[in-house]
Amino acid sequence: MQQIYTVGIYFFSFLVKVYSFLNGKTRKIVDGHVSTWEILENVDSEAFIWFHVASLGEFEQGRPLIESLKSQYPNQKVLITFFSPSGYEIKKDYKYADLVLYLPFDTPENARRFLSKISIKVAVFIKYEFWFNYLNELQNQNIPIIYVSSLFRRGQFYFKSDWMLDIFKRVNHFFVQNEESKLILSSYGIHNATVAGDTRIDSVLLTAKEKWLEKKIEKVLDGRPVVVFGSTWKGDHSLLVSFINKHSSKYQYIIAPHEVDKKGITDLENSIEYTVSLYTVSDELTDVIIIDSIGVLKYIYRYADVAYIGGGFNHGIHNTLEPLSYGIPVLFGPKNYMKFAEAQKIVQLDLGSLVNSANFNKKLELYLDSKQLRNTVKQKVEKYIENNKGATLKVVDMFKSIL
Structure with a gap:
């Protein structure tokens, strides 16, 4: 399954690069990946807490956690990576992050290269961000992985893959939104899960209280x-x-x-x-x-x-x-x-x-x-x-x- 998944990622990345000549938003992704590698050549050697989000919506799910951690551990370095330009472009200057980047495509080579350039203390993935080659490399390096505000449904394809299921079983903890998600994980032998609810509720409450x-x-x-x-x-x-x-x-x-x-x-x-x-x-x-x-x-x-x-x-x-x-x-x-x-x-x-x-x-x-x-x-x-x-x-x- 790993080979099929990885070939699919390579094919997807090829299509994105081709389409980037026709679409400005897609071009930002390609240029953003180039920029990521350039920035990582001169990154601080201190260990980061790494948050990966797809776009702006997932960022908002992670935001209350990031800000809470920064208030309790102000000297802790925070890295945020995005897949989508709609998130990165708005939050690239987010004051609670020490570094904001695009995350290059989920290939084994990119995962090894990325994690060789920056020291990660713990990796936090929000909701559905299952980047399996990055997860595999994080686990190879014994870096803790936490999922926040995840949701699962029966029949999802990654439960049908032994490789993906094995990676899930080695995730340190899943914070899921509801009891059904916890029961689904448990049915596949994954017991390191807690029903925490949706951090977006905390996030929207923060926004509603902001002076604007x-x-x-x-x-x-x-x-x-x-x-x-x-x-x-x-x-x-x-x-x-x-x-x-x-x-x-x-x-x-x-x-x-x-x-x-x-x-x-x-x-x-x-x-x-x-x-x-x-x-x-x-x-x-x-x-x-x-x-x-x-x-x-x-x-x-x-x-x-x-x-x-x-x-x-x-x-x-x-x-x-x-x-x-x-x-x-x-x-x-x-x-x-x-x-x-x-x-x-x-x-x-x-x-x-x-x-x-x-x-x-x-x-x-x-x-x-x-x-x-x-x-x-x-x-x-x-x-x-x-x-x-x-x-x-x-x-x-x-x-x-x-x-």
């Missing part, structure tokens, strides 16, 4: 209900544009597309029949605001009375916990929502609603028009958050035995 205000937005808000459409795709835009065009000045609207390319923003702007303002361009904002930059959506939600999370009519929904941390109802489309435990809880506990193209307007109106309903949801959300926070503390306790 945007005077331009505050100036235009006049007491009418505000809906924030967050991380939206084209599949969402036809619905939200229809809603805006129908309701005009009854509500106020903030739209944060997942992709902020110029053409996509222009197409969205032109499809709305009312005056639209761009967040980074307009000095005076209007009732319809398009957020044409990345990194502020998690703060923008604090101005919302209701949030609609995009992706549910395309690839699958995005982060629902960010808006939930502000105690507001969260709505989303049907695509792949069952893969997300927090989305299931939103439906089960009436913290918002699952919508489709037929009931989109009706559901959105229901929450926007009823302050009493929104207050009821807020109370339920606060209870849910209170019952599920604290995963970070459980993980930090494990680190105390390592550091």
Whole structure:
């Protein structure tokens, strides 16, 4: 299996390099790998705690742990690696990290080279980041490995590979999000697991408490209900544009597309029949605001009375916990929502609603028009958050035995 997996990685890396000539985002990955090797030639010899995350969402899962460890061990060096440019570009200057890099592709040669250039005290992988050749090399060098906020489902392919299963069995500890994941690991003879919950809940609480205000937005808000459409795709835009065009000045609207390319923003702007303002361009904002930059959506939600999370009519929904941390109802489309435990809880506990193209307007109106309903949801959300926070503390306790 190792040979098949590794050949697949080589083939994937070849495709990425070819595609990088056509796509700027992919080019950043290739250039980032080159930069990683250059930086590692002159890296500090002191041992690092290494956190690897896929992108910005996984970074947010690791963030409360990183900041907690840095507060308790301020002299401890921290390395963060990303796979995706959308995470790296936003967090490359993150103040709690001593070094932020792209992680080169998961080949045996890259793993050996990477770990020969930098001293690692413990490696922390967030959620689904199973880089098996790196894991294998870490284990060959007796470097502790911890997984945080992992989720497992029956039938996943890595449980069918003796090589991958053996690597899992040698991971020092898995902090999983739910009891089902722990039971699945146990059924394969992996007993070094703890149900800690989702560190993202701690992360979104940190964000919600941060001091952040945007005077331009505050100036235009006049007491009418505000809906924030967050991380939206084209599949969402036809619905939200229809809603805006129908309701005009009854509500106020903030739209944060997942992709902020110029053409996509222009197409969205032109499809709305009312005056639209761009967040980074307009000095005076209007009732319809398009957020044409990345990194502020998690703060923008604090101005919302209701949030609609995009992706549910395309690839699958995005982060629902960010808006939930502000105690507001969260709505989303049907695509792949069952893969997300927090989305299931939103439906089960009436913290918002699952919508489709037929009931989109009706559901959105229901929450926007009823302050009493929104207050009821807020109370339920606060209870849910209170019952599920604290995963970070459980993980930090494990680190105390390592550091």
